[in-house]
Amino acid sequence: MPTHRQPSLRATTGARPEVQEAEAILVEHYPRLVRLAYLTLPPSLGRHRRVLAAHATVQRALPRTSRGGAGGEQQGGVEGAAYRWVRHRILRGALRWRWWRGGGLPLVVGLRLFPSAGGAEELALDQALSSASAPARAAFALGVLEGLRDSDVRELLLQCQVADPGAALRTAQRLRESGGGRAEALLRAAEFDPCAVQTRPSDLLRRRQRSRTAAAGGVLALLAAGMAAVDLPARDAGAPVTAHAGAPGQMALARALDVDLLQRAPHDAWTDTARLDFSVWPARGERTADRALLRRALDAWAAPDASVRVSATADTVRTGPAAPARLLYAGAVDDAVVVLFHDGGRVVRYAEPRSGAGAPALDFARTDDADVTTAASIVLGRTKDGARHLLAPWIAEAAVRDLLEPGGAARALAVADGGVTAAVPSPGTGAACTSWPALQLRSSQQIVEDHAFLVTDLGDLAPVHLTHTPPPGKDAPARQPREATGGSALASWARSACLLGALRGAGVRSVNDWTYAHQQLPDDAGRAAWVCTRAETWRGRGRVLVQFQPPAGGPESAGSVVARADDTAACSRFGQHVLAGAHWRSPSGKWFLLAAGSRGVSRITAAGTVAADERGTTLAVPVPQGSTVRLSARLASGGTLAPLAATDDD
Structure with a gap:
């Protein structure tokens, strides 16, 4: 060829x-x-x-x-x-x-x-x-x-x-x-x-049921030619959904709302599969056989009335089921009865008050292409005590740690036989950020050896996977994101965790904290870090925040956000080069322009109020307070690089 x-x-x-x-x-x-x-x-x-x-x-x-x-x-x-x-x-x-x-x-x-x-x-x-x-x-x-x-x-x-x-x-x-x-x-x-x-295989139970009803389906198809306007009989007493025999869309909807056609994965399906996601979650909970509850949940999903409170993760469609969904959970959680469905690309949560008094709720979350970490848990419900999670069947251990205490030990989290956790404190929503709880989960050794990872609750149904990319080594290849459970990763996240509050409810899938450069500060002020925190959303777009982190008095001291960008590939594998700058006042009172680029940067140039040109990945030049300077960088590969947009307060 x-x-x-x-x-x-x-x-x-x-x-x-x-x-x-x-x-x-x-x-x-x-x-x-x-x-x-x-x-x-x-x-x-x-x-x-x-x-x-x-x-x-x-x-x-x-x-x-x-x-x-x-x-x-x-x-x-x-x-x-x-x-x-x-x-x-x-x-x-x-x-x-x-x-x-x-x-x-x-x-x-x-x-x-x-x-x-x-x-x-x-x-x-x-x-x-x-x-x-x-x-x-x-x-x-x-x-x-x-x-x-x-x-x-x-x-x-x-x-x-x-x-x-x-x-x-x-x-x-x-x-x-x-x-x-x-x-x-x-x-x-x-x-x-x-x-x-x-x-x-698609779903064996549905195919068996199809074969049993094939003859009836053929008769219905013949009747449809002459009775296109005749309603099919209601599925059960009180069921509000009807279907026209001559309308394929309505026939499909009737199948999607049939409780008997709900898919249920075998309890050990996750032990023998090449892809770990919600498709191998078994149906759990004490009310998976409650047909009336499941019917109410499906009907609310298909056509929620005015009393149903509906919410959705960013860019998640709120349409009804197009085919029989997979049942993940049905049971009581605190003061609510919860049903979870999965339709291939979304998790749908239906909740109604256990007392019967009050409005039901319907929540949608995108989960397309979820994996062993992003399909590891789903939030079942939240109370003032925190959130209860339903863990994936491949999770062997669960613990809670405070990201603002990197040296502290994770405390064990109680998990019921059905995979429901005890309440996990939710990260604060106020201006003060004094703690940031995260779940530390460990996968079963049946699928991978010694695999622990962190997820945190940002207000959506699916918790967010946290990773870390360490600083580049000298003459070493570019490093890839890794699980944020080691000492250096936890130390980095201690200074970045409070930034996660700005991502609450934004449909975030994962967040990576990348220390892309270190810089020795003027006036013997110590060693600073430049960190790019990148959030990946379920819709594929990226959002980045660049921090300048001077030497801190405590491990949880946050840095200053000096640049940001939305809908960008920056700080990802497909945007490996990054440049950012900041004005900084040294302990002696002098002002400097600082800049740092990633490992592919060979020279940084400043122009404007002052002019400077330095080889390497960092630049430090004295400047008047309030000066205006334009930055650019030359890459070792021969290209040029512009800085990420500076924040207004820089």
Whole structure:
């Protein structure tokens, strides 16, 4: 197969080939074309549907009739007009994908398909691609896998009616640069190969029930042709939802609201799976057989009336169930009765007062692509004493520690047989930040050896995973985030924990505290740290705060936030370079401009009220109070770097 670096490739669409020639192109280059479609299609489809959609997009590229061949062009070559025509047709189909146009999908019954899970690098790239636009993903794949020049990619995107190909190319360039030269290897990994998939059963109980009701379903379908306006019988006495036999959407809703079709994972499903998330949580709680309770919860989810208090994590849809959901919990928690469902991308919590007096509540939280840490617990309920969590079945130990006391020991947390914890104090919501409780959890040795991690409650259903990236070592490779349970990680979080209050209720999935530089301060004032605290949201966007931390009198002394940015890749694997500055007053009363960059920075320059230029990752220059200075940096790789936006109080 030709390499991806061929300079002669052109992005023109080419002449329309004969049907036989197009078929030969599809057969010969099927894996690479399906991979291109898979990378371009929206990640929101989920991995199973995106695999099917990628194959359907490629297969539908075959022309229906012949309109003249491609002349003397070679039939199977990627330089030929026939290949370029087929590629353009596939790319256009992937960019314009809509499910209602998805007729002719490959038929898969009883199985879920998904590419093999990769490592941390592949996962990080997948998350970065999820936050990029479809044209940007297409530009990235065309440049890396197809080897097209930017001018050719721009032309091809214009031919696909992309409004702003320049923006797509800029995003693709950032993705390539952040890959550290490994973009091609990562894109060719099994994580992004929809032709090499793993299989799992869908839900065996539902399929058994379907087989038993297949004959009845056939009769209903026949009746629907002549009785499209007739209501189906109510599911049970008092059930408010009806369905029209001739309306497939209503039939699907009726199935989604059928208590008997709720999915329930076996209690040991988590011990034999390649993916640990909410799909392997068993149904727990003493009221999982309470049909009336489950029916009320499903009906409230489908159509909450005015009395139901509804809330949702940021960017979480509040729609009703589209298919039978998975039951995670049903039982009494303090003064409420709680039901938890999982529909693949969300956890839905229904709660009603145990006394029967008062309004029920319905809460939604995004949990797509959750893993062993972000699917480790869910908040069941909150009282003045704190929050009770339902722990994942793979959690073997639970404890509580105060992040503001890094030297203190974690205290054991009582956990009932069903996985419900004792009340965990909630982080304070007032201006004073005197403590910050966090859960310290340890996974069972059945899935991983000696794996402990921290999560904390920021007001959403899903607690937030806390990680730490230590400072760069001398002449050492870039370090990756790790669990925040070691001594240096806890010391770092002691000075950053109170910043978490600004993220409350923002739909945060994880927060990483990265000490990206140390600096020796002027006037023998000691050694300061520069820390970038990055919050990843469930919707894929990032939010960063940069702290300047001078030597402190106590381990919990917070630093000063000197820069911030929203919707950014900064301080992540796909934004490894960071620069920030701050005005600082030394103990002797002198003012200085301080700046620090990450390990890839080779020189920092200041211009404005003062001019300075220093080699290395830090800069310190005397300045008048209130001076205005512009910073920039040169990277060891040859590029330039602008600083993150300074805060107003700097």
